[in-house]
Amino acid sequence: MTLVETIDSDKTAVIIVDMLNDFVRPNGALPVPGAENLIPNQQRILEKAREEGLFVVYIADHHMPDDEEFDVWGAHAVEGTKGAQVIDEIAPKENEKVIPKRRYSGFFGTDLDLTLREHDIEQVIIFGVLTDICVNYTSAGATARGYEAIVVSDAVSSNDEEDHRFALKHMQKVHDTEVVTTEELLAAMS
Structure with missing residues (x-):
């Protein structure tokens, strides 16, 4: 049996990684090619997840103005700027949590693990950007902490x-993350 066949709405969370204006919008500080094309699949997943009562949490790159990471990537997702905000199309609802992060993994130096455990989460569905950086590191962080991880291949970029392809294979082989399409995920959630 695959992980996607065992989705339990009481034990599963959706983690949206870095779908921020600075990464998604063409005029953002670090636009990801094709990120805007992910939005329809992400909206479909979120709609179904909310309908089924899954816990939804956003992980958002969030940097101080003098962050060391800017030496590598340049300034992006600076605290208090529009660029650091989740895009409107998949904005969090009132009961959904946004967890700021300063490094690639949603788990490093954040309360993501504690938040998931407080909600008795055992399985996570991950999507967002970048497949090979923040999605990959968040997947690794999840499986290293004992969560079953699913990454949605056509909702990451x-x-x-x-x-993109290398990261998906890497997550499957090294992190034991299950990689599925939006259609496969939605069928399993029905």
Whole structure:
């Protein structure tokens, strides 16, 4: 039996990674090619997840103005800016949590693990950007902490297709993450 066949709405969370204006919008600080094209699949997943009562949490890159990471990537997702906000199309609802992060993994230096455990979560469905960086590190963080992880391949994106494909294979082989399409996920959630 695959993980996607065992989705229990009481034990499963959706983690949306870095779907922020600075990464999604063409005029953002670090636009990810094709990120806007992910929105329809992400909206469908969120609609179904909310309908089924899954816990929804957003992980949002969130940096101080002098963050060391800017030496590598340049300034992006600076605290208090529009660029650091989740895009309107999949904005969090009032009861959904946004957890700021300063590094690639949603688990490093955040209360994501504690938040998931407080809600008795055992399985996570992950989507967002970048497949090979923050999605990958968040997947690794999840499985290293004992969560079953599912990544939605057509709801994540990278700066190039080769990095995207490599990261999906890497997550499957190394993190034991299940990789599914939006259609496969939605069928399992019905």
